[in-house]
Protein backbone atom coordinates (compact mmCIF):
# COMPACT_ATOMS: atom_id res chain seq x y z
CA UNK A 1 0.00 0.00 0.00
CA UNK A 2 1.32 3.44 -0.87
CA UNK A 3 0.20 5.96 1.69
CA UNK A 4 -1.03 9.27 0.33
CA UNK A 5 -1.93 10.77 3.66
CA UNK A 6 -0.91 9.76 7.14
CA UNK A 7 -2.62 11.24 10.19
CA UNK A 8 -1.30 10.38 13.63
CA UNK A 9 -2.76 11.29 17.02
CA UNK A 10 -4.36 14.43 15.64
CA UNK A 11 -6.29 16.54 18.14
CA UNK A 12 -7.71 20.01 18.05
CA UNK A 13 -9.01 22.11 20.90
CA UNK A 14 -10.18 25.54 19.79
CA UNK A 15 -9.51 28.67 21.87
CA UNK A 16 -13.08 28.42 23.10
CA UNK A 17 -12.09 25.21 24.89
CA UNK A 18 -14.08 23.05 22.51
CA UNK A 19 -12.31 19.86 21.48
CA UNK A 20 -13.22 19.28 17.85
CA UNK A 21 -10.86 16.35 17.21
CA UNK A 22 -9.68 13.68 19.63
CA UNK A 23 -6.55 11.75 18.77
CA UNK A 24 -7.43 10.80 15.21
CA UNK A 25 -5.30 8.18 13.44
CA UNK A 26 -5.91 7.55 9.77
CA UNK A 27 -3.93 6.24 6.81
CA UNK A 28 -5.29 7.02 3.37
CA UNK A 29 -4.05 5.03 0.39
CA UNK A 30 -3.01 6.59 -2.83
CA UNK A 31 -5.79 6.51 -5.39
CA UNK A 32 -8.64 5.67 -3.07
CA UNK A 33 -11.90 7.50 -2.50
CA UNK A 34 -12.59 7.91 1.18
CA UNK A 35 -15.89 9.28 2.41
CA UNK A 36 -15.99 10.84 5.85
CA UNK A 37 -19.45 10.63 7.28
CA UNK A 38 -20.58 12.39 10.37
CA UNK A 39 -23.36 14.49 11.80
CA UNK A 40 -23.12 18.30 12.04
CA UNK A 41 -20.24 19.46 14.16
CA UNK A 42 -18.50 16.07 14.14
CA UNK A 43 -15.15 17.61 13.21
CA UNK A 44 -14.94 16.84 9.49
CA UNK A 45 -14.17 20.39 8.39
CA UNK A 46 -11.68 20.82 11.23
CA UNK A 47 -9.83 17.72 10.05
CA UNK A 48 -9.68 18.93 6.46
CA UNK A 49 -8.70 22.44 7.54
CA UNK A 50 -5.76 21.11 9.56
CA UNK A 51 -4.52 19.01 6.65
CA UNK A 52 -4.77 22.01 4.34
CA UNK A 53 -2.86 24.21 6.79
CA UNK A 54 -5.81 26.47 7.58
CA UNK A 55 -6.12 25.42 11.21
CA UNK A 56 -3.27 24.59 13.58
CA UNK A 57 -3.48 21.19 15.26
CA UNK A 58 -3.17 20.97 19.07
CA UNK A 59 -1.35 17.63 18.90
CA UNK A 60 -0.32 15.13 16.30
CA UNK A 61 1.23 15.00 12.86
CA UNK A 62 0.04 14.84 9.28
CA UNK A 63 2.15 13.90 6.29
CA UNK A 64 1.07 14.26 2.69
CA UNK A 65 2.95 11.85 0.43
CA UNK A 66 5.70 11.92 3.04
CA UNK A 67 5.77 15.71 3.52
CA UNK A 68 4.98 17.01 6.98
CA UNK A 69 2.24 19.63 6.79
CA UNK A 70 4.01 21.90 9.27
CA UNK A 71 7.74 21.39 8.66
CA UNK A 72 7.31 20.96 4.92
CA UNK A 73 4.19 23.04 4.39
CA UNK A 74 4.76 24.29 0.83
CA UNK A 75 5.50 20.88 -0.61
CA UNK A 76 2.63 19.29 1.27
CA UNK A 77 0.15 22.01 0.34
CA UNK A 78 1.09 21.87 -3.34
CA UNK A 79 -0.08 18.28 -3.47
CA UNK A 80 -3.51 19.19 -2.14
CA UNK A 81 -6.58 20.56 -3.85
CA UNK A 82 -9.40 21.81 -1.66
CA UNK A 83 -12.99 22.45 -2.59
CA UNK A 84 -14.35 24.11 0.53
CA UNK A 85 -17.91 24.05 1.76
CA UNK A 86 -18.41 27.79 1.43
CA UNK A 87 -18.50 29.49 -1.95
CA UNK A 88 -15.91 32.22 -2.15
CA UNK A 89 -14.84 33.18 -5.61
CA UNK A 90 -13.66 36.48 -6.96
CA UNK A 91 -16.61 38.25 -8.47
CA UNK A 92 -15.11 40.48 -11.13
CA UNK A 93 -12.70 38.10 -12.75
CA UNK A 94 -13.53 35.79 -15.61
CA UNK A 95 -13.73 32.04 -15.13
CA UNK A 96 -10.61 31.54 -17.22
CA UNK A 97 -8.51 34.08 -15.32
CA UNK A 98 -9.59 32.86 -11.93
CA UNK A 99 -8.73 29.26 -12.65
CA UNK A 100 -5.44 30.19 -14.33
CA UNK A 101 -4.53 32.38 -11.36
CA UNK A 102 -5.13 29.50 -8.94
CA UNK A 103 -2.54 27.44 -10.77
CA UNK A 104 -0.07 30.33 -10.68
CA UNK A 105 -0.44 30.58 -6.90
CA UNK A 106 1.34 27.27 -6.58
CA UNK A 107 4.20 28.43 -8.76
CA UNK A 108 3.22 26.10 -11.59
CA UNK A 109 3.94 26.99 -15.21
CA UNK A 110 0.91 28.10 -17.27
CA UNK A 111 -0.88 25.17 -18.89
CA UNK A 112 -3.76 26.48 -21.02
CA UNK A 113 -4.52 23.06 -22.51
CA UNK A 114 -4.94 21.62 -19.03
CA UNK A 115 -7.14 24.50 -17.89
CA UNK A 116 -9.27 24.04 -20.99
CA UNK A 117 -9.65 20.34 -20.23
CA UNK A 118 -10.67 21.02 -16.63
CA UNK A 119 -13.25 23.59 -17.75
CA UNK A 120 -14.61 21.22 -20.37
CA UNK A 121 -14.86 18.38 -17.84
CA UNK A 122 -16.92 20.65 -15.63
CA UNK A 123 -19.10 21.94 -18.49
CA UNK A 124 -17.63 25.39 -17.85
CA UNK A 125 -15.74 26.01 -21.05
CA UNK A 126 -18.55 27.95 -22.72
CA UNK A 127 -18.54 30.26 -19.71
CA UNK A 128 -14.78 30.83 -19.68
CA UNK A 129 -15.02 34.53 -20.56
CA UNK A 130 -17.86 35.31 -18.21
CA UNK A 131 -17.36 37.12 -14.96
CA UNK A 132 -17.93 34.93 -11.93
CA UNK A 133 -20.51 37.36 -10.55
CA UNK A 134 -22.74 36.63 -13.53
CA UNK A 135 -22.78 32.89 -12.88
CA UNK A 136 -25.42 30.87 -11.06
CA UNK A 137 -24.61 29.26 -7.70
CA UNK A 138 -24.13 25.85 -9.33
CA UNK A 139 -21.73 27.31 -11.89
CA UNK A 140 -19.78 29.05 -9.13
CA UNK A 141 -19.42 25.74 -7.40
CA UNK A 142 -18.02 24.27 -10.62
CA UNK A 143 -15.51 27.12 -10.67
CA UNK A 144 -14.45 26.20 -7.13
CA UNK A 145 -13.74 22.66 -8.28
CA UNK A 146 -11.84 23.89 -11.34
CA UNK A 147 -9.74 26.16 -9.11
CA UNK A 148 -8.91 23.26 -6.81
CA UNK A 149 -7.78 21.13 -9.75
CA UNK A 150 -5.78 23.77 -11.63
CA UNK A 151 -2.44 22.95 -9.99
CA UNK A 152 -2.87 19.20 -10.60
CA UNK A 153 -3.16 18.11 -6.97
CA UNK A 154 -2.52 14.49 -6.00
CA UNK A 155 -5.03 14.64 -3.17
CA UNK A 156 -8.39 16.29 -3.56
CA UNK A 157 -10.60 17.27 -0.64
CA UNK A 158 -14.25 17.85 -1.31
CA UNK A 159 -16.00 19.28 1.74
CA UNK A 160 -19.67 18.51 1.30
CA UNK A 161 -19.40 18.93 -2.43
CA UNK A 162 -22.98 18.29 -3.36
CA UNK A 163 -24.78 20.16 -0.60
CA UNK A 164 -27.44 22.12 -2.43
CA UNK A 165 -26.31 21.30 -5.96
CA UNK A 166 -28.55 19.94 -8.69
CA UNK A 167 -28.54 16.41 -10.04
CA UNK A 168 -26.68 17.46 -13.18
CA UNK A 169 -23.70 18.84 -11.27
CA UNK A 170 -23.70 15.91 -8.92
CA UNK A 171 -23.44 13.53 -11.87
CA UNK A 172 -20.71 15.61 -13.54
CA UNK A 173 -18.84 15.69 -10.28
CA UNK A 174 -18.90 11.95 -9.73
CA UNK A 175 -17.82 11.33 -13.31
CA UNK A 176 -14.90 13.66 -12.75
CA UNK A 177 -14.04 12.11 -9.40
CA UNK A 178 -13.91 8.66 -10.97
CA UNK A 179 -11.71 9.90 -13.78
CA UNK A 180 -9.35 11.60 -11.35
CA UNK A 181 -9.14 8.47 -9.27
CA UNK A 182 -8.20 6.52 -12.40
CA UNK A 183 -5.19 8.81 -12.77
CA UNK A 184 -4.10 8.02 -9.22
CA UNK A 185 -5.56 11.07 -7.46
CA UNK A 186 -6.67 10.36 -3.89
CA UNK A 187 -10.07 11.77 -3.03
CA UNK A 188 -11.45 12.53 0.39
CA UNK A 189 -14.96 13.80 0.64
CA UNK A 190 -17.15 14.70 3.54
CA UNK A 191 -20.82 14.28 3.19
CA UNK A 192 -24.15 14.14 4.93
CA UNK A 193 -25.56 12.24 1.99
CA UNK A 194 -24.96 8.68 2.89
CA UNK A 195 -26.09 7.43 -0.50
CA UNK A 196 -23.24 9.46 -1.94
CA UNK A 197 -20.71 7.56 0.15
CA UNK A 198 -22.44 4.33 -0.71
CA UNK A 199 -22.27 5.09 -4.39
CA UNK A 200 -18.78 6.43 -4.78
CA UNK A 201 -16.46 5.61 -1.87
CA UNK A 202 -13.98 2.77 -1.58
CA UNK A 203 -13.75 3.23 2.17
CA UNK A 204 -15.98 4.95 4.66
CA UNK A 205 -14.93 6.67 7.86
CA UNK A 206 -17.49 7.56 10.49
CA UNK A 207 -16.66 10.50 12.71
CA UNK A 208 -18.65 11.68 15.69
CA UNK A 209 -17.83 14.28 18.34
CA UNK A 210 -14.25 14.47 17.12
CA UNK A 211 -13.63 10.74 17.26
CA UNK A 212 -13.11 8.47 14.33
CA UNK A 213 -15.44 5.63 15.22
CA UNK A 214 -14.38 3.42 12.35
CA UNK A 215 -12.77 3.33 8.94
CA UNK A 216 -13.73 0.39 6.84
CA UNK A 217 -13.86 -0.84 3.31
CA UNK A 218 -17.36 0.02 2.15
CA UNK A 219 -18.25 -3.44 0.91
CA UNK A 220 -16.77 -5.04 4.00
CA UNK A 221 -18.63 -2.59 6.25
CA UNK A 222 -21.89 -3.43 4.62
CA UNK A 223 -21.16 -7.13 4.81
CA UNK A 224 -20.16 -6.97 8.47
CA UNK A 225 -22.79 -4.66 9.75
CA UNK A 226 -25.38 -5.20 7.10
CA UNK A 227 -28.34 -7.11 8.23
CA UNK A 228 -31.05 -8.36 6.01
CA UNK A 229 -34.70 -8.22 6.82
CA UNK A 230 -37.11 -10.90 5.79
CA UNK A 231 -40.72 -9.80 5.46
CA UNK A 232 -43.41 -12.44 5.60
CA UNK A 233 -46.96 -11.63 4.52
CA UNK A 234 -49.39 -13.98 6.16
CA UNK A 235 -52.45 -15.59 4.61
CA UNK A 236 -54.51 -15.05 7.78
CA UNK A 237 -53.95 -12.41 10.48
CA UNK A 238 -52.63 -13.60 13.85
CA UNK A 239 -53.16 -11.99 17.27
CA UNK A 240 -49.68 -12.58 18.54
CA UNK A 241 -46.46 -14.37 17.75
CA UNK A 242 -46.89 -17.99 18.87
CA UNK A 243 -44.84 -19.19 21.83
CA UNK A 244 -43.14 -21.78 19.63
CA UNK A 245 -41.55 -18.97 17.65
CA UNK A 246 -40.22 -16.99 20.62
CA UNK A 247 -36.62 -17.97 19.82
CA UNK A 248 -36.72 -15.96 16.63
CA UNK A 249 -36.35 -12.20 16.54
CA UNK A 250 -39.73 -11.56 15.01
CA UNK A 251 -41.91 -8.47 14.93
CA UNK A 252 -45.60 -8.45 14.11
CA UNK A 253 -47.28 -5.44 12.54
CA UNK A 254 -50.46 -3.82 13.90
CA UNK A 255 -52.73 -5.59 11.42
CA UNK A 256 -51.29 -8.98 12.40
CA UNK A 257 -50.61 -9.87 8.78
CA UNK A 258 -46.91 -9.10 8.46
CA UNK A 259 -43.98 -10.61 10.30
CA UNK A 260 -40.48 -9.21 9.98
CA UNK A 261 -37.34 -11.13 10.79
CA UNK A 262 -33.86 -9.60 11.12
CA UNK A 263 -30.92 -11.81 10.30
CA UNK A 264 -27.23 -11.48 9.86
CA UNK A 265 -26.00 -12.10 6.32
CA UNK A 266 -22.53 -12.96 7.63
CA UNK A 267 -23.82 -15.66 9.99
CA UNK A 268 -23.28 -19.31 9.18
CA UNK A 269 -26.99 -19.98 9.37
CA UNK A 270 -29.62 -17.41 8.69
CA UNK A 271 -32.31 -19.47 10.40
CA UNK A 272 -34.75 -18.85 7.58
CA UNK A 273 -35.31 -22.50 6.71
CA UNK A 274 -36.07 -23.47 10.31
CA UNK A 275 -38.21 -20.37 10.78
CA UNK A 276 -40.34 -21.26 7.77
CA UNK A 277 -40.82 -24.80 8.96
CA UNK A 278 -41.64 -23.58 12.50
CA UNK A 279 -44.25 -21.23 11.03
CA UNK A 280 -45.76 -24.07 9.09
CA UNK A 281 -45.86 -26.27 12.22
CA UNK A 282 -47.60 -23.45 14.06
CA UNK A 283 -50.26 -23.47 11.35
CA UNK A 284 -49.27 -20.11 9.88
CA UNK A 285 -49.38 -19.92 6.11
CA UNK A 286 -47.09 -17.47 4.36
CA UNK A 287 -48.62 -15.74 1.35
CA UNK A 288 -45.52 -13.87 0.20
CA UNK A 289 -42.01 -13.11 1.34
CA UNK A 290 -39.40 -10.53 0.57
CA UNK A 291 -35.87 -9.72 1.71
CA UNK A 292 -34.20 -6.36 2.03
CA UNK A 293 -30.55 -5.45 2.62
CA UNK A 294 -29.78 -2.67 5.08
CA UNK A 295 -28.27 0.35 3.44
CA UNK A 296 -25.23 2.26 4.55
CA UNK A 297 -27.65 4.88 5.82
CA UNK A 298 -29.21 2.42 8.26
CA UNK A 299 -25.75 1.35 9.35
CA UNK A 300 -24.63 4.93 9.86
CA UNK A 301 -27.71 5.88 11.84
CA UNK A 302 -27.41 2.85 14.09
CA UNK A 303 -23.70 3.46 14.65
CA UNK A 304 -24.15 7.07 15.61
CA UNK A 305 -27.09 6.18 17.85
CA UNK A 306 -25.32 3.27 19.49
CA UNK A 307 -22.33 5.37 20.38
CA UNK A 308 -24.41 8.23 21.77
CA UNK A 309 -23.99 8.62 25.54
Ligand SMILES: Nc1ncnc2c1ncn2[C@@H]1O[C@H](COP(=O)(O)OP(=O)(O)OP(=O)(O)O)[C@@H](O)[C@H]1O
Pocket residue numbers: 014015016018019020038039040041042043044045046047
Ligand atom coordinates in the same frame (compact mmCIF):
# COMPACT_ATOMS: atom_id res chain seq x y z
N1 LIG B 1 -12.94 28.38 14.65
C1 LIG B 1 -13.62 27.71 15.56
N2 LIG B 1 -13.64 28.08 16.84
C2 LIG B 1 -14.30 27.39 17.78
N3 LIG B 1 -15.02 26.27 17.53
C3 LIG B 1 -15.05 25.84 16.26
C4 LIG B 1 -14.36 26.52 15.20
N4 LIG B 1 -14.58 25.85 14.05
C5 LIG B 1 -15.37 24.80 14.37
N5 LIG B 1 -15.65 24.78 15.69
C6 LIG B 1 -16.46 23.78 16.40
O1 LIG B 1 -15.82 22.53 16.26
C7 LIG B 1 -16.79 21.47 16.12
C8 LIG B 1 -16.53 20.72 14.84
O2 LIG B 1 -16.85 21.57 13.73
P1 LIG B 1 -16.60 21.15 12.22
O3 LIG B 1 -16.97 22.31 11.37
O4 LIG B 1 -15.23 20.60 12.11
O5 LIG B 1 -17.64 19.97 12.05
P2 LIG B 1 -18.23 19.30 10.73
O6 LIG B 1 -18.22 17.84 11.01
O7 LIG B 1 -17.50 19.79 9.54
O8 LIG B 1 -19.72 19.84 10.76
P3 LIG B 1 -20.70 20.20 9.55
O9 LIG B 1 -21.10 18.92 8.96
O10 LIG B 1 -21.79 20.92 10.24
O11 LIG B 1 -19.91 21.08 8.62
C9 LIG B 1 -18.14 22.15 16.16
O12 LIG B 1 -18.65 22.04 17.47
C10 LIG B 1 -17.84 23.61 15.84
O13 LIG B 1 -18.76 24.47 16.42
